[in-house]
Amino acid sequence: MTVPPQVEPPLLEMRGVGKDYRGVAALKDIDFDLRRGEVHAILGENGAGKSTLVKILSGAVTPNRGEIRLEGKRVEIAGPALARRYGIAMVYQETSLVPTMTVAQNLYLGDEKFFNRLRGTYIEAQQFLQSLNFPVDPTATVLSLGTAKRQMVEIARAVRLEAKIIIFDEPTATLTPEEKHHLFALIDRLRKENVSIVFISHALEEALEISDRITILRDGSHIITDDAKSFSRETIIRYMVGRSLTDDLYGRAADARQLRLAGEKVLSVKNLSMQNIVRNTSFSIFAGQVTGVFGLVGSGRTETARIIAGIVKRDFFHGGDVRYENRSVRYRTPRAAVGDGVVYVTEDRKGDGFFETMSVAENIYIGQISSRESHGIVASMSETRALAANWTKKLNIRALSSDSRVIELSGGNQQKVVIAKALVQKPKLIIFDEPTRGVDVGAIAEIHHLISALADEGLAVVVISSYLPEILSLSDRILVSRQGRIVEELSPDEATSESVMFAAVY
Amino acid sequence: MKRFEKALDRWLGRGEASITTPPMDGAFRPNDLLDAASAVVATAAPDGLAVTTLGLVVSSGRSLLRVDRPGDAPAASFDAEISALVGLPDGGAALGLADGRIVFVGGQYEGKTIAANPEVKCITALAAARDGALLVANGSATHAPSDWKRDLMGKNASGSVWRLDPVSGARTQLAANLAYPHGLLEERDTIVVSESWRCALTRISQGSGRRSAPVLEDLPGYPSRLSRGADDAIWLALFAPRSQLIEFVLSEERYRRRMIDEIDADYWVAPCLRSGRSPLEPTQQGGVKQLGVLKPWSPSRSYGLIARLDRAYRPTASLHSRTNGRRHGVTSCLVSEGRLYFTAKGDGIVASCAYEGSMP
Numbered sequence: 108m109t110v111p112p113q114v115e116p117p118l119l120e121m122r123g124v125g126k127d128y129r130g131v132a133a134l135k136d137i138d139f140d141l142r143r144g145e146v147h148a149i150l151g152e153n154g155a156g157k158s159t160l161v162k163i164l165s166g167a168v169t170p171n172r173g174e175i176r177l178e179g180k181r182v183e184i185a186g187p188a189l190a191r192r193y194g195i196a197m198v199y200q201e202t203s204l205v206p207t208m209t210v211a212q213n214l215y216l217g218d219e220k221f222f223n224r225l226r227g228t229y230i231e232a233q234q235f236l237q238s239l240n241f242p243v244d245p246t247a248t249v250l251s252l253g254t255a256k257r258q259m260v261e262i263a264r265a266v267r268l269e270a271k272i273i274i275f276d277e278p279t280a281t282l283t284p285e286e287k288h289h290l291f292a293l294i295d296r297l298r299k300e301n302v303s304i305v306f307i308s309h310a311l312e313e314a315l316e317i318s319d320r321i322t323i324l325r326d327g328s329h330i331i332t333d334d335a336k337s338f339s340r341e342t343i344i345r346y347m348v349g350r351s352l353t354d355d356l357y358g359r360a361a362d363a364r365q366l367r368l369a370g371e372k373v374l375s376v377k378n379l380s381m382q383n384i385v386r387n388t389s390f391s392i393f394a395g396q397v398t399g400v401f402g403l404v405g406s407g408r409t410e411t412a413r414i415i416a417g418i419v420k421r422d423f424f425h426g427g428d429v430r431y432e433n434r435s436v437r438y439r440t441p442r443a444a445v446g447d448g449v450v451y452v453t454e455d456r457k458g459d460g461f462f463e464t465m466s467v468a469e470n471i472y473i474g475q476i477s478s479r480e481s482h483g484i485v486a487s488m489s490e491t492r493a494l495a496a497n498w499t500k501k502l503n504i505r506a507l508s509s510d511s512r513v514i515e516l517s518g519g520n521q522q523k524v525v526i527a528k529a530l531v532q533k534p535k536l537i538i539f540d541e542p543t544r545g546v547d548v549g550a551i552a553e554i555h556h557l558i559s560a561l562a563d564e565g566l567a568v569v570v571i572s573s574y575l576p577e578i579l580s581l582s583d584r585i586l587v588s589r590q591g592r593i594v595e596e597l598s599p600d601e602a603t604s605e606s607v608m609f610a611a612v613y
Numbered sequence: 614m615k616r617f618e619k620a621l622d623r624w625l626g627r628g629e630a631s632i633t634t635p636p637m638d639g640a641f642r643p644n645d646l647l648d649a650a651s652a653v654v655a656t657a658a659p660d661g662l663a664v665t666t667l668g669l670v671v672s673s674g675r676s677l678l679r680v681d682r683p684g685d686a687p688a689a690s691f692d693a694e695i696s697a698l699v700g701l702p703d704g705g706a707a708l709g710l711a712d713g714r715i716v717f718v719g720g721q722y723e724g725k726t727i728a729a730n731p732e733v734k735c736i737t738a739l740a741a742a743r744d745g746a747l748l749v750a751n752g753s754a755t756h757a758p759s760d761w762k763r764d765l766m767g768k769n770a771s772g773s774v775w776r777l778d779p780v781s782g783a784r785t786q787l788a789a790n791l792a793y794p795h796g797l798l799e800e801r802d803t804i805v806v807s808e809s810w811r812c813a814l815t816r817i818s819q820g821s822g823r824r825s826a827p828v829l830e831d832l833p834g835y836p837s838r839l840s841r842g843a844d845d846a847i848w849l850a851l852f853a854p855r856s857q858l859i860e861f862v863l864s865e866e867r868y869r870r871r872m873i874d875e876i877d878a879d880y881w882v883a884p885c886l887r888s889g890r891s892p893l894e895p896t897q898q899g900g901v902k903q904l905g906v907l908k909p910w911s912p913s914r915s916y917g918l919i920a921r922l923d924r925a926y927r928p929t930a931s932l933h934s935r936t937n938g939r940r941h942g943v944t945s946c947l948v949s950e951g952r953l954y955f956t957a958k959g960d961g962i963v964a965s966c967a968y969e970g971s972m973p
Contacts, residue, residue: 369640372639375636375831377631378634389638391636425626425627427633428631435629586638593636596638596639596642
């Protein structure tokens, strides 16, 4: 008779955990378990549900269904404070430290004694940081630290709270190779101390290098969990992008449509640099074409577009050159860019796209007056109404009236208002950043149709998207961004989901 | 104010003074088509191509070879290097020699030699005008054709284009102060000139009140010979790639001077027709990341590139031999009998590929 090997129960179990946002499932009844002292990587495209999963785990989001068991006991993680009490800590990509406080103060934040002796706190923090082998000065303000050291403080805080589970969300996105090496050594040490690690990254090589097991999510569903050794880069990519639900919407294969030929070169970006976010990137944009830019979050796509549109500035010294219509341009404000016909449609429509308490008509009119060299102090109501009526009809914006507030519209119609606001500025080059993010299926088709029509009219159109089917179905040429640079150009008739994703991560 | 802004830009390395190179994308998207082309002739430093009554001929050093019979004795040999070659409408060919002479082979001017002129001693390209005249590109007023690297690193713009009467030998200057004219193409009453050091094509007028205007600027390589295909497409050979490193060295006056004075030209940080053959050359094909910033300090100095332009001189397609390719330093290309022939001078190969009016 053989005795079955003793299997240690997992530290954490999630069974049938799901989360809906306004009836749309962001996470569909996921099963997930985490063993003691293991590094478990969660991989997936943008929007696959990774963040929702770890937010549930860290108490930032409450699930609609399912159960969570910690050390065999059922728990309700009702908030971040409770998660910390359960020994779950999260290390965010953008650290959650207070920048104006010192390292030691941040370490003991929320856990201060009634009488605090600053010197004592510093000594204690110094000893603690040394025990972790972190070369961080406890008296330094967090503001003065680099990204890697901030992350060290964040990790130290998690360890100090005796976390059993530490969640790392894209920890290496802003690290140099040297800093990355240190981080991996630390994760290894934590693993040996029986701390369980959840590791989210877009860098597949890192996941393969550091993790014991890998879970892949796609469209909010669990696809596979297995030992890291059983995966290769290619199989991970295939699991990440293999898509069936969305083929109906984005199934327009490149060979079934006529690709538009390039017209005049409208924009030439040469060796553009901005800190370590945009790194010496170069590409061209042509009239009469849709140029799709694909890249994972943090690949510098949005920042590049924002530099072109004058929203952020490139490096002061040797920041590269942007040539628009055969002349070197350096827009200091978006208004100057708009004046030249360069318009950027933001990815964050609620933050930057419209004034939510103003009406549809007022928002569109603002787009018009912002493109004028000078304007009076009195807005023309008749012009506002005529403009709104025209664009509401043209873009099929569904609102009760043009006086409806934009905040009352659906995501798709809000996006159409933002696009209308951009189009009244009569662009020659229009950059759409994630044009269908948070937009319902019906509006996606309309927005895609509109983007194609703009290219047919001869405009130079750029579509930045993290959604592969969108890029493949819309683009006449595809640029792939990775680590702050355009690294590959593909023609849609030869590109596949795998090849684009491969270029984006590998 | 403008002058102040320009000085500031120069100091900060931005605007027109930024050290940048145009991207190889769009029509210049890299491929391996030059390497896939079939080799026709292997010979030392093939340079010019021309269609004559002998068929397609190629200049190689001091000899003129028939492309269809590469093993035969040269069709013609000279006492100086051939620096330019053109086929004439009567089936003959005109050749520019490195010492400035122009000689004719075949056709009505068979055996004729036009003596060198002190003003034209760096013949880099020839073209036959419709009225029977010969158009001559004089790359530099100070350097010989073989010394082109010194002309580039010296930031010279002393080239000129001349009109030559083959009967009398009379010359008329059509344009001056050109940055190494290296290719000529007559178009109605104008001439399109490829200016290597300006990385641009320029149109010059042949008539009175001569003017020049840019046709195509900001090329990703140094352009050389131009030719017209049967379908009116224009073919442009680019003999070396631009790189940020070379642009940087060109902007560093003192470094450049010392390099020119103290180092053998083969080992300069400068473009070349074939690189990577000696360990003494500047480091090749590398990059280094420091503090998260990519430093492109050692890009390749040689490349193979041919561009196809439409009637409006807009690039529509290109053929490449990438850094690891074996068809570098393309100086000429020509469409003959439905095939595109080119000379990879850096690798000593004349090759051809099928051309049926459309390229990728």
